[in-house]
Amino acid sequence: MTLKLGVPSKGRLMEKTFEWFGARGITLQRTGNEREYAGAVEGIDNVSLILLSAGEIPRELAAGRIHLGVTGTDLVREKLALWDQLVEPMEELQFGHADLIIAVPQAWVDVDTLDDLDAAAAAFRQHHGFRMRIATKYHRLVRDFLRAGGVADYALVDSQGATEGTVKNETAEAVADITSSGETLRANHLKILSDGLVLQSQATLWRSRMAEMSDLDRKTLGEINRRLG
Numbered sequence: 508m509t510l511k512l513g514v515p516s517k518g519r520l521m522e523k524t525f526e527w528f529g530a531r532g533i534t535l536q537r538t539g540n541e542r543e544y545a546g547a548v549e550g551i552d553n554v555s556l557i558l559l560s561a562g563e564i565p566r567e568l569a570a571g572r573i574h575l576g577v578t579g580t581d582l583v584r585e586k587l588a589l590w591d592q593l594v595e596p597m598e599e600l601q602f603g604h605a606d607l608i609i610a611v612p613q614a615w616v617d618v619d620t621l622d623d624l625d626a627a628a629a630a631f632r633q634h635h636g637f638r639m640r641i642a643t644k645y646h647r648l649v650r651d652f653l654r655a656g657g658v659a660d661y662a663l664v665d666s667q668g669a670t671e672g673t674v675k676n677e678t679a680e681a682v683a684d685i686t687s688s689g690e691t692l693r694a695n696h697l698k699i700l701s702d703g704l705v706l707q708s709q710a711t712l713w714r715s716r717m718a719e720m721s722d723l724d725r726k727t728l729g730e731i732n733r734r735l736g
C-alpha cells in the first residue's frame with residue numbers, strides 16, 4: 508500500500524499544485540500521453556499520484572480512497588456535510604483564491620443587500636407567479652447562506668458552468684458563483700450584493716480522516732509534514 512495523493516487532473520490548479528510540491532522537493536508529473544490520466548512521484552517514497560477532477564476530490568477523501576488531496580475550500584464545504592469530521596486541512600496553498608458571491612443584474616438599482624434581494628424576491632413572485640431563480644452549482648452553501656440572511660422566496664436552479672450567462676439567457680434572475688478578478692461578472696452586467704460574500708476559498712491540502720493507514724503510510728505522512736515546514 509502507498510499513501511495516495513489526489514491532485515486536480517488539469518488546468519491551472521494542477522500546474523500550481525505541481526509547482527507547490529516541487530518547491531518542497533516532491534516532483535509530481537503526468538506520465539503517458541497528453542490525454543492519459545496517469546501520474547508519477549519522485550523525491551519521496553511510498554506516495555502515489557491520483558489525478559482526479561477537482562470536484563470529485565472531496566468525495567474520494569471522505570470515502571477514504573485517497574489519503575491526501577488538493578482542492579478548493581469551496582468544493583469541500585459544498586460537497587461534504589460535516590466536512591470537518593471527514594477531512595482535516597493541512598495547509599492553505601496560497602493560490603486558487605476565489606470568492607463565492609451572490610450577484611444580481613446591474614440594472615437592479617434598488618437591490619444592493621440581502622434585505623433588498625428578499626424584498627425583490629417577494630415582489631417578483633407576486634408579479635410573475637413563480638419564484639425568483641438563482642443559478643448556482645453551490646446548492647448547500649447558498650441555501651444555508653440565504654437562510655441565515657433571511658432571504659426566503661427564491662428557487663435555486665442548477666448551473667454547472669457558464670453560470671453568469673444564465674441571466675442573459677433568461678433561465679435565472681440572479682447567480683451565486685465564484686469570482687476571482689470580477690471580469691466575468693462585469694462582462695455579464697452583474698453586480699455583487701454588498702453583503703453577498705458567501706465564502707472565501709483557496710486551494711488547500713487536505714488529509715482524509717477516513718483513510719486507513721499502515722505504519723509506513725504514517726511515516727510517509729510525517730515526512731510530508733516535515734517538508735511543509
Ligand SMILES: Nc1ncnc2c1ncn2[C@@H]1O[C@H](COP(=O)(O)OP(=O)(O)OP(=O)(O)O)[C@@H](O)[C@H]1O
Pocket residue numbers: 518520559560561562563578579580581582603604605685686687688708709
Ligand atoms: N477563476 C478562478 N480563479 C481562481 N480559482 C478558481 C477560479 N475558478 C475556479 N476556481 C477554483 O478552482 C477549483 C476548481 O473549480 P471547478 O470545479 O470550477 O473546476 P473545473 O475546472 O470545472 O474542474 P472539474 O470540472 O474537473 O471538476 C475550485 O476550488 C474553485 O474555487
Ligand SMILES: O=P(O)(O)OC[C@H]1O[C@H](OP(=O)(O)OP(=O)(O)O)[C@H](O)[C@@H]1O
Pocket residue numbers: 667668669670671684685686687688689690691692
Ligand atoms: O472573476 P473571474 O476572474 O472572471 O473568474 C470567474 C469565473 O471563473 C470560473 O469559471 P471557469 O473558468 O472555471 O468556468 P465555468 O464557467 O465552467 O465554471 C467561475 O465559474 C467564473 O465563471
